[in-house]
Amino acid sequence: MANKNAALEKKAADQKAAAEKKAAAERKKAADQKAAAEKKAAAERQKKAAAERQKKAPLDKKSALANQVTSEKKREQRTQLLTVSVYLNTGKIAGFVSLGVIASALLVSVLSFIAR
Numbered sequence: 001m002a003n004k005n006a007a008l009e010k011k012a013a014d015q016k017a018a019a020e021k022k023a024a025a026e027r028k029k030a031a032d033q034k035a036a037a038e039k040k041a042a043a044e045r046q047k048k049a050a051a052e053r054q055k056k057a058p059l060d061k062k063s064a065l066a067n068q069v070t071s072e073k074k075r076e077q078r079t080q081l082l083t084v085s086v087y088l089n090t091g092k093i094a095g096f097v098s099l100g101v102i103a104s105a106l107l108v109s110v111l112s113f114i115a116r
Helices: 002-066 070-077 090-115
Strands: none
């Protein structure tokens, strides 16, 4: 009788453990499904937002182009890979040129005195 009770208790414990395992698996499956659904919904929201931005962008660009002068319109429509800006300090350049002219005049005058 003790063996029979022990066997019944073991069977009941096994059934309880199996039921708990099954419930845990179902909870995990439900959580995974919920996460997948949320991920899918987030992806759809992002897709909708991107579509809305693309719808608005051409309209905004066209309205902005309508208010610009011709050179600015051409600049906006052109696609550029790289823009390089070079700034010249004209004061320094004029100073160097004037020094060169003075130095060359001085050298020519010195050479003309030496040649006499």
